Amino acid sequence: MRTINRIFCSLLLAGACSLGAIAQENQSYFLHTIEKGQSLYSISSMYGVTQSDIVKLNPGSDEKIFVGRTLRIPRTAANTQTETFHTIAQGETLYRLTVKYGVSAKAICDANPGLSAENFRIGQVIRIPSASEVSIVTTETVNEPAIPLIQGPVQSRCRDMHKVKRKETVYSISREYGISEAELIAANPELKGENQIKKGTFLCIPYPTAQVEKPTQPQVAPSDTELFSENKKATERFSTIKAALILPFLDVSKSEAARVIEYYEGFLMAVDSLKRSGVSIDLYAYNSGPENASLNPILSKKEMKDMDIIFGPFYQQQIKPLADFAQKNDIRLVVPFSSKDNSVFRNPTIYQINTPQSYLYSEVYDHFVRQFPNANVIFIEASTGTKDKAEFIKGLKDELKNRSIPMKSLKEDATAESLKTVLRSDRENIFIPTSGSNVTLLKILPQLTLLVRENPKSNIHLFGYPEWQTYTKDHLETFFELDTYFYSSFYTNNLLPAAISFTKNYRRWYGKEMDERYPKYGMLGFDTGYFFLKGLSRYGSELEKNMQRMDLIPIQTGFKFQRVNNWGGFINKKVFFVRFTKNYELVKLDYD
DSSP states (O other): OHHHHHHHHHHHHHHHHHHHHHHHHHHHEEEEEOOTTOOHHHHHHHHTOOHHHHHHHSTTTTTOOOTTOEEEEEOOHHHHTTEEEEEOOTTOOHHHHHHHHTOOHHHHHHHOTTOOTTTOOTTOEEEEEOHHHHHHHHHHHHSSSOOOOOOOOOOOSEEEEEEOOTTOOHHHHHHHTTOOHHHHHHHOGGGSTTOOOOTTOEEEEEOOOOOOOOOSSOOOOOOHHHHHHHTOOOOOOOSSEEEEEEEOOSSSOHHHHHHHHHHHHHHHHHHHHHHHTTOOEEEEEEEOOSTTSOSHHHHTSGGGGGOSEEEOOSSGGGHHHHHHHHHHTTOEEEEOSOSOOOGGGTOTTEEEOSOOHHHHHHHHHHHHHHHOTTEEEEEEEOSSSOGGGHHHHHHHHHHHHHTTOOEEEEETTOOHHHHHTTOOTTSEEEEEESOOOHHHHHHHHHHHHHHHHHOTTSOEEEEEOGGGGGGHHHHHHHHHHTTEEEEESBOOOTTSHHHHHHHHHHHHHHSSOOOSSSSOHHHHHHHHHHHHHHHHHHHGGGHHHHGGGOOOOOSSBOOOEEESSSSSOEEEOOOEEEEEOTTSOEEEEEOO
């Protein structure tokens, strides 16, 4: 019996230690549910932690992460001083979070522009601003510019000190002294977040705030719908849209200047089109200079703070200072070129046109298995130029494996006879080179063409990459014969009426042709300018809620914006498949 008691006590002690470890661990991390397209890089960027910090808490996550799985995200000293991230648990409401963290519903709503009553649900991560951040924002709003207040004599803010007893909670202590939980937490910031109240510690008991007469009926906590509705910003309409372009027109290489000027020229055509339809626009253009140039001389101009929207910059290293300026002054920032900057993951004002790689690939994989559910995939291993496509190929192989789609690999010098051995009569045979270079195409196309001609009854396709648009003139006939597909976020059929009309007007306006590169910057300038300026004129400050209703058909650029998280900006997730059919038709496949 004594042995059983000893075992039982040991188990109880082990269980208590385990619970203590879990409680301690919960103070050091929160949970993030992985969504489609997210990578370790994008997740670390969202929370301001390093990838290695995440891997330490989640062994193996550096090799592979899965949609729907949860990751432990560390709370570091750097991010807990300025903000807290909270994973919504079962039964939690916005009101309960205001009490728990001692911040207003408005502060939480302002810190999470992507949050709404509709998506306030279990597992969502939201950003809780620090009390100091809320105070600074409020002071700057009321007193512009913010003026330090003259402080009076220092007085104790504690009317008593309370030593915490066993099993006491924030709720029980606040009730004992006749104050609210929020007042107790505000006086003792260490109680914020998921920190546990510890026996033996001393708490400051603040003076109670002025009491009002209590209603005869018990007060009911407001619902999420009520709180979000109360803190909804008033809709603003723009009688005249103020837009700025910040691009390197001068002091850069001729080739870069030429592309930027072409973008600007297309943008001007969009402005002209909108003005003729009654939209009032004030357009400002600034030269940002070379990539190492400071943007401060431009951003210090008086009119910049009054902009409704900014387009630019061209260079990646100029994005952060421009993004910080846009966020501070609540100005939309459209980044048309770079896809590699991580500012979009923590800045709600950014629209990133060029899709980040992990999100782009995720969309391509979805479209691929939708288009070819009965595929037999053959990867043609290129000898050179494979580095750029390594991540794409690795991800696609993982996706095919997860869906039990058969795949094989052959060298790029494989003969038509060798290629024939991997064909399947019961499936669509998709050949995918591991390089998007023209050199690889020149090596593999002759044997693939011979294979198709010798096996007319086999269902064979070639699948490839966006840059193949620039090789179309060299391989057009072969692309048709091989029933070729490629994916892209930018595409236009030059035979379509809209493309013909734009090209004709561009030539008439500027007396020249657009540069034959991918994408065409003139069309990119027109599409981005027209989409956002038209959207602002139609919906004003409600643009973000109405983007899916924009019934515009761009000439070249697809638009499908999604906010990356509740406190970040928007990325463009639009991807097309372009098909060269055996009937000599060019088809753009839109899966949305």
